[in-house]
Amino acid sequence: MVKHVIPKTYEEALDHLSEGTFKVLAGGTDLMVKNRSWSETPARFKQDILYIHNLEELRYIEDRGDYLAIGALTDYETLLRHEAVPQVLKDCMLEIAGPGIRKVGTLAGNIGNASPAADGVLTLYLLDAKLVIEQKGSAREALIDDVIVGPGKTTLSNEEIIKEIRLPKTRFTKTRFLKVGGRKADAISKVAFAGAVTIEDGVVKDLRMALGAINVTVVRLRDVEKRHIGETISAVQDNIVSIKNAYVPHIKPIDDQRSNRVYRKRVAFNMIEDFITTMHTQD
Amino acid sequence: MAKVTFTLNDETVTVDEPLNMRFLDILRKELGLTGSKEGCGEGECGACSVFMDGWLVNSCLLPLASVEGRDIMTIEGYRETKRYKVLENAFVEEGAVQCGICTPGMVMAAENLLNRNPSPSEEEIRIALAGNLCRCTGYEMIFKAVKRASKEGEGLW
Amino acid sequence: MKTKKDISESIRKVDSEEKISGRAPYTSDISIDGMLYAKTVRSPIARGTIKNIKLPKMPEGYHTVDASDIPKRNVVKMIYEDWPVFAEKDVNFIGEPIMLVVGPDKETVMNLADAVEIDFEEKDPVFDFKNSGVQLHFDKGDVDAAFERAAKTVEYEYETGYQEQAYIEPQGFVGYPEDGGYTLVGSIQCPYYVKNAVLDTMGEEEDKVRVIQAPVGGAFGGKEEFPSVTACQLAVALKKIQKPIKFIYEREEDMETTTKRHPSKTKMEAALDVDNNIIGIRSNLALDGGAYIGLSGVVLSRGMLAVTNAYTVDNLDVSGDVYITNTVPNGAFRGFGAPQMIFAIEMFIHHIAKDVGEDPFAFRKRHMVKQGDKTSTSGTFRDPIILSDMVDKAVEISDYHNKAKAYEDKDTFKGIGMSWFLHGCGFTGSGESDIIKAQVKLKKDDKDNVHILVAAVDMGQGPKTTFRKLVADLLDVPIEQVTFNYPDTRYVPDSGPTVASRTMMVVGGLLARAAKSLKEEWIAGEEQTITKQYKQPEYIEWDQDTMRGDAYPAYSWGVNVVEVEVSKVTYEVTVKNAWNIYDLGKAIDERIVLGQADGGQAQGIAYGYLEVMNHEQGKLKQKNMTDYIIPTSVDVPKMENHIMDNPYPLGPYGAKGVGELTLVGGAPAVALAIEQAIGRKVKKIPATPESIMELIDNG
Structure with missing residues (x-):
C-alpha cells in the first residue's frame, strides 16, 4: 500500500524523509498529471507521497544582502508580484501556463521535476541560482547545474529536500526570456532561451545564455561566456560565428509530439545570434 | 482515507x-x-x-x-455574490456564453483578475484568461464582457 | 402603435444564466442512485485479428459487454454502414473498442479493464492512400477540350492535416432502463441519429428507445455521428445489465479514439487561355477516412462541390476518394470537407496568378461568380450575389491594398491575406427531401403557451434563443410565452440532425411556416398542434448519380482578411488582425451570429497555422489538451465582423446558414498572409513554425 502523509511542520517532513522513501509533492501541477487515473479515482502513485504544500515556513522571499532567498514553496504568482525578484525570472513566470497554475506551481517543484523543458529551471541556470538542500541533521548548498543531471534526474537523495533557492544579486543592462511553445500562452516549450548581459562603456562585463529543451538538461556554457567578458560589444558581435560554433556540440534536441530536432536546433542558434546582435539595444 | x-x-x-x-x-x-x-x-x-x-x-x-x-x-x-451578478449580467449582455462548459471557470478567472485589477486593459484581460480555454467564442465577446463588468461594477472590486 | 423591432436586434440568450452559474446539468453532472460506470477495453494495435480474450475473474456485480451481447446487428447505422459497435474478430485502428467493463466502483472497473488480456495476430497496417473506399466524380462542360486548347496549364498539390474538434466537454452518455426499453441522455448533436442507430443495433420497437439531449459542451461536428457509436455500446450494456450506467470519455480517450477532420491531399490542374483566363480545372480530392467510412463519403462530396469556390469555371472534371487506413475513423467537423477544398482552391488561384505574372486580386476578381452563373455541378446561382460589394468593404476596412503593397517588402516579415468563399446551406443535393424529411411541431396548450417541438440541439450556437425569438415574433407574443426544452425523442418529431448549417434555414424555416399557420388558426384557450414537413423548392433539381444540378438550395458567402507577422528568430506567426464580412441572408439575432463569426474564425485560422495533429504508425501523437494546441485568449487576433443584409426568399426572415461559413475561409486567409510574409508559396497546412522554416530554406 502506498502511504500518504501530510507533515505538520518542516521538521516533521525531514523526519519522514529520513525514515521512508517518499516522493515529495509540492504544488502537484506536474505529479498529479503524470500519475493521473480515471476521473473520480485517486491518482495512481507508485511511491509513498509526502504532501508538503501546506508547509507555510517554506513560503518566503527574503533579501539577505548579496542574495535573494526564496523559500521552496513560493509560488510563481508570488514571485511575479514581488519587487525584489529579477525581471528575467518574472518574464519567465508570466509565460508559465495560466494564472490557475501559477498560484500552485513552485520553483522547487520545477527543479525536482527536472524537465529539460522547464522554463523556471532555465532561468535559474541563467541567474546562477544556488539551492539549499536539507536532510535531517545536515544541509548543503549547490549550484543548480550540479543538482539537475538529466531528464527527471537530480542528485537529491531520498532523505533530501530543496528548502530554499538563492539568487545572487546581479544587475544586468539587458535580459531576455524567450520561449517558443505551440501557442502564445499555456504551452510547454519547444525551445526556450534566457539571456543576460551587462555592458559598461561599450565593454561586456557579464554575458550569460541558457537554452532549454534542446538537450537532456539546460545548456549554459560558462567557459564560452567568460571568454568574451572584457571584450567590446563589436568584438563579441564579430565573433558570433565562433560563439555559435561553441554551442554546436551541446545543442542536441529530439523529435517529439511538439516539434522536431531541425527546427529546435535552428531556432536555438537564431536565439543566440539574435541576443548577441541586439545585446546593446533595448527590446 | x-x-x-x-x-x-x-x-x-x-x-x-x-x-x-x-x-x-x-x-x-x-x-x-x-x-x-x-x-x-x-x-x-x-x-x-x-x-x-x-x-x-x-x-x-x-x-x-x-x-x-x-x-x-x-x-x-461565488454565484451568491454581488460581483458575480455583475459579471453574469455582462456575460449575458455581451453574448459571451455559447456552449457554456468553460463559462463558470471563465467567470472565476475574470474575478481573479478584477479582484486585483478592477480596470484592466484588453491586453491584461487576455493574459488573465489565458489559462481558460474556450472553443466556441474566439474569446472576443468574453473580453467585452469583462470590460463591461469592470465598468458596471465600479466600486465593487 | 409601437414599431416592431427588427428581428436581428439582439436579445439576451435564454440559457446563459444557467450555464454561467454552473447550474446547467451537462451529462457528466448527472448522477443516478445505484448507477454503474462503463470503461472501454480497446485495441492496442492498428490492425490484426483477435485470437483469444482472457477475462479476469469478475467480482459479483461487474460485467463485460461485447459483440456477443448485441441483439441484432453489430454495425452502427450511419450513412455508410461499416463501423462495428464492438470489434468482433478484426481490429482496424489503435483504440478500437472491443468491450466494456461495467460495475459500481470505478477503481475496480478500471483495474478489471486493465486486466483483460487479448491475444492478437497482428497484420501489416495500411497508412498510405492506396485503398480507396469511396470514389465520386462529376464534370461540367468539356474539360478535355479546354485543356486541348489551353495556352498554358498550371498544376499544384495541396495538403491539409487533422483537426480535432476539441470541444471542452468530452463525449458522454448516461443511460437507464425505462419501461422495458432504454433511455439515453447525452452530449449529442442529433437525437434521432442516436435513436435510429440504437434501434437498428438492438432490433427494438420504436418506442423502446428514448434519447434526450443534455446541455452540450461544444460539438462542432464531433457529436454528429460519433455518439451513435457509444450510444449503441451503452444500449447493449443496458439491455444486459438493466441498471443505470454512466459512460463518459476521458480527454485522452476522446482525442485518441473519436472522429476528426480528414487529412487531405488535393490535386489541382488548371487550363488557361491566352488571356490568362481559367477555362478548365481538373481536380482530385483525397481524404484519409480512417478505418471505417461512416460519413466520409458525404464529407468528400461537400469538399468536391466546393472545387471552384466562389469562382466560375466552365469546364471541370472533379474526382474524389476516401482512402481507408488503419487509423481512427474521421468524420464530421464544422465545414465538412469544404475547409480542405477551399484551402486548396484559394491557394491555387493565387498561385496561378503569381505564375502567370498577374496581380492575384485582379485575377481573382475577374473569375468571381455572379448571379446566374452555373455552379460547379451545373446548377444555377439564382439569388442575388453581393460578394463583390463585400470584397470592396473588406478592402476598405482592412486597408488591404496599402498593406499588401507595403508588405511586399520582404524585410517586414508581415503579410495580409484575403479569402472569399461560399458555403452551401443544408444537406447536399436531395438529402433534405429524400433522407431527412424534416418535421417540426408547434403545440399550443390551453393557456396559450406555445411549445416548440423539434430535435434541433443547442450546442452553444443559440437555437434555444433564436427559435423562441422567431416563433414569438411571428406569433406576436412575448418570448416567455414560447418554450423550447432540450429535445427528447419521446416528445419531439425528427426535424433532422443539427448539422450542415441547416438549423435556422431549414428547421427555423419550418417553424416559421408553422408559426404563420398557428397564427392564422389561433383559437385562444384551446390546445392546438401544427405540424410542418420539409418541401424542397420545386426548381431544385439534383441527380445524385452524376452529381449534377443544384447541390444546395442556397449559399452563404464570406470574405476573410487576416494580417500576420512572422518572427525572424522563431518563425512563429502572430495573427494581428482579422476582418470578416458575411452574407448569411438575415441574422435572426445579430450578436449570436457575430458570436459564431468570432468562434468560427478562431477555429478556421487555427486550422491554418496552429493546430497540429499527426500519427505515427496509427498512434496519434497529440492526445491531450497539452499537446494538441488550440488558441488561447492571447492567440486570437483582434476581430472585426460585419454582417450584410441580403435576405433569402425561402429562409425565415431571409436567414441562410451561418455556423460552418465562418470557419471555411480562415485557413486560406491566414496561409495567404503567411505566404506574403515569408515570400514563399504555402501548399500545406497547418503552416507551423517548423514548416515555415522549411519553406524559407527550400522554397
Whole structure:
C-alpha cells in the first residue's frame, strides 16, 4: 500500500524523509498529471507521497544582502508580484501556463521535476541560482547545474529536500526570456532561451545564455561566456560565428509530439545570434 | 482515507477520502458541486477553476491533501455574490456564453483578475484568461464582457 | 402603435444564466442512485485479428459487454454502414473498442479493464492512400477540350492535416432502463441519429428507445455521428445489465479514439487561355477516412462541390476518394470537407496568378461568380450575389491594398491575406427531401403557451434563443410565452440532425411556416398542434448519380482578411488582425451570429497555422489538451465582423446558414498572409513554425 502523509511542520517532513522513501509533492501541477487515473479515482502513485504544500515556513522571499532567498514553496504568482525578484525570472513566470497554475506551481517543484523543458529551471541556470538542500541533521548548498543531471534526474537523495533557492544579486543592462511553445500562452516549450548581459562603456562585463529543451538538461556554457567578458560589444558581435560554433556540440534536441530536432536546433542558434546582435539595444 | 478539513463557500467541511483524490472529484462526486467542470484533467483548460485562499487554482491538479486548512470558494459560492451578478449580467449582455462548459471557470478567472485589477486593459484581460480555454467564442465577446463588468461594477472590486 | 423591432436586434440568450452559474446539468453532472460506470477495453494495435480474450475473474456485480451481447446487428447505422459497435474478430485502428467493463466502483472497473488480456495476430497496417473506399466524380462542360486548347496549364498539390474538434466537454452518455426499453441522455448533436442507430443495433420497437439531449459542451461536428457509436455500446450494456450506467470519455480517450477532420491531399490542374483566363480545372480530392467510412463519403462530396469556390469555371472534371487506413475513423467537423477544398482552391488561384505574372486580386476578381452563373455541378446561382460589394468593404476596412503593397517588402516579415468563399446551406443535393424529411411541431396548450417541438440541439450556437425569438415574433407574443426544452425523442418529431448549417434555414424555416399557420388558426384557450414537413423548392433539381444540378438550395458567402507577422528568430506567426464580412441572408439575432463569426474564425485560422495533429504508425501523437494546441485568449487576433443584409426568399426572415461559413475561409486567409510574409508559396497546412522554416530554406 502506498502511504500518504501530510507533515505538520518542516521538521516533521525531514523526519519522514529520513525514515521512508517518499516522493515529495509540492504544488502537484506536474505529479498529479503524470500519475493521473480515471476521473473520480485517486491518482495512481507508485511511491509513498509526502504532501508538503501546506508547509507555510517554506513560503518566503527574503533579501539577505548579496542574495535573494526564496523559500521552496513560493509560488510563481508570488514571485511575479514581488519587487525584489529579477525581471528575467518574472518574464519567465508570466509565460508559465495560466494564472490557475501559477498560484500552485513552485520553483522547487520545477527543479525536482527536472524537465529539460522547464522554463523556471532555465532561468535559474541563467541567474546562477544556488539551492539549499536539507536532510535531517545536515544541509548543503549547490549550484543548480550540479543538482539537475538529466531528464527527471537530480542528485537529491531520498532523505533530501530543496528548502530554499538563492539568487545572487546581479544587475544586468539587458535580459531576455524567450520561449517558443505551440501557442502564445499555456504551452510547454519547444525551445526556450534566457539571456543576460551587462555592458559598461561599450565593454561586456557579464554575458550569460541558457537554452532549454534542446538537450537532456539546460545548456549554459560558462567557459564560452567568460571568454568574451572584457571584450567590446563589436568584438563579441564579430565573433558570433565562433560563439555559435561553441554551442554546436551541446545543442542536441529530439523529435517529439511538439516539434522536431531541425527546427529546435535552428531556432536555438537564431536565439543566440539574435541576443548577441541586439545585446546593446533595448527590446 | 484521511480526514481533511477546509472551508468551502464559507462553511467548514470535513471529508474522509484518499489524500490523492483530485479536489475536483471531491467537489463533484462527494460534495455534489458540479459547477466546476472537467475539460482536460491536466490543468490546461481551466474549466475546473476554483479559488483557494482567494486565488484561482485548477482543482483537477490539487490533491485533496493540499486543501487541508484552506479557504475554498467554488462557483456555487461565488454565484451568491454581488460581483458575480455583475459579471453574469455582462456575460449575458455581451453574448459571451455559447456552449457554456468553460463559462463558470471563465467567470472565476475574470474575478481573479478584477479582484486585483478592477480596470484592466484588453491586453491584461487576455493574459488573465489565458489559462481558460474556450472553443466556441474566439474569446472576443468574453473580453467585452469583462470590460463591461469592470465598468458596471465600479466600486465593487 | 409601437414599431416592431427588427428581428436581428439582439436579445439576451435564454440559457446563459444557467450555464454561467454552473447550474446547467451537462451529462457528466448527472448522477443516478445505484448507477454503474462503463470503461472501454480497446485495441492496442492498428490492425490484426483477435485470437483469444482472457477475462479476469469478475467480482459479483461487474460485467463485460461485447459483440456477443448485441441483439441484432453489430454495425452502427450511419450513412455508410461499416463501423462495428464492438470489434468482433478484426481490429482496424489503435483504440478500437472491443468491450466494456461495467460495475459500481470505478477503481475496480478500471483495474478489471486493465486486466483483460487479448491475444492478437497482428497484420501489416495500411497508412498510405492506396485503398480507396469511396470514389465520386462529376464534370461540367468539356474539360478535355479546354485543356486541348489551353495556352498554358498550371498544376499544384495541396495538403491539409487533422483537426480535432476539441470541444471542452468530452463525449458522454448516461443511460437507464425505462419501461422495458432504454433511455439515453447525452452530449449529442442529433437525437434521432442516436435513436435510429440504437434501434437498428438492438432490433427494438420504436418506442423502446428514448434519447434526450443534455446541455452540450461544444460539438462542432464531433457529436454528429460519433455518439451513435457509444450510444449503441451503452444500449447493449443496458439491455444486459438493466441498471443505470454512466459512460463518459476521458480527454485522452476522446482525442485518441473519436472522429476528426480528414487529412487531405488535393490535386489541382488548371487550363488557361491566352488571356490568362481559367477555362478548365481538373481536380482530385483525397481524404484519409480512417478505418471505417461512416460519413466520409458525404464529407468528400461537400469538399468536391466546393472545387471552384466562389469562382466560375466552365469546364471541370472533379474526382474524389476516401482512402481507408488503419487509423481512427474521421468524420464530421464544422465545414465538412469544404475547409480542405477551399484551402486548396484559394491557394491555387493565387498561385496561378503569381505564375502567370498577374496581380492575384485582379485575377481573382475577374473569375468571381455572379448571379446566374452555373455552379460547379451545373446548377444555377439564382439569388442575388453581393460578394463583390463585400470584397470592396473588406478592402476598405482592412486597408488591404496599402498593406499588401507595403508588405511586399520582404524585410517586414508581415503579410495580409484575403479569402472569399461560399458555403452551401443544408444537406447536399436531395438529402433534405429524400433522407431527412424534416418535421417540426408547434403545440399550443390551453393557456396559450406555445411549445416548440423539434430535435434541433443547442450546442452553444443559440437555437434555444433564436427559435423562441422567431416563433414569438411571428406569433406576436412575448418570448416567455414560447418554450423550447432540450429535445427528447419521446416528445419531439425528427426535424433532422443539427448539422450542415441547416438549423435556422431549414428547421427555423419550418417553424416559421408553422408559426404563420398557428397564427392564422389561433383559437385562444384551446390546445392546438401544427405540424410542418420539409418541401424542397420545386426548381431544385439534383441527380445524385452524376452529381449534377443544384447541390444546395442556397449559399452563404464570406470574405476573410487576416494580417500576420512572422518572427525572424522563431518563425512563429502572430495573427494581428482579422476582418470578416458575411452574407448569411438575415441574422435572426445579430450578436449570436457575430458570436459564431468570432468562434468560427478562431477555429478556421487555427486550422491554418496552429493546430497540429499527426500519427505515427496509427498512434496519434497529440492526445491531450497539452499537446494538441488550440488558441488561447492571447492567440486570437483582434476581430472585426460585419454582417450584410441580403435576405433569402425561402429562409425565415431571409436567414441562410451561418455556423460552418465562418470557419471555411480562415485557413486560406491566414496561409495567404503567411505566404506574403515569408515570400514563399504555402501548399500545406497547418503552416507551423517548423514548416515555415522549411519553406524559407527550400522554397
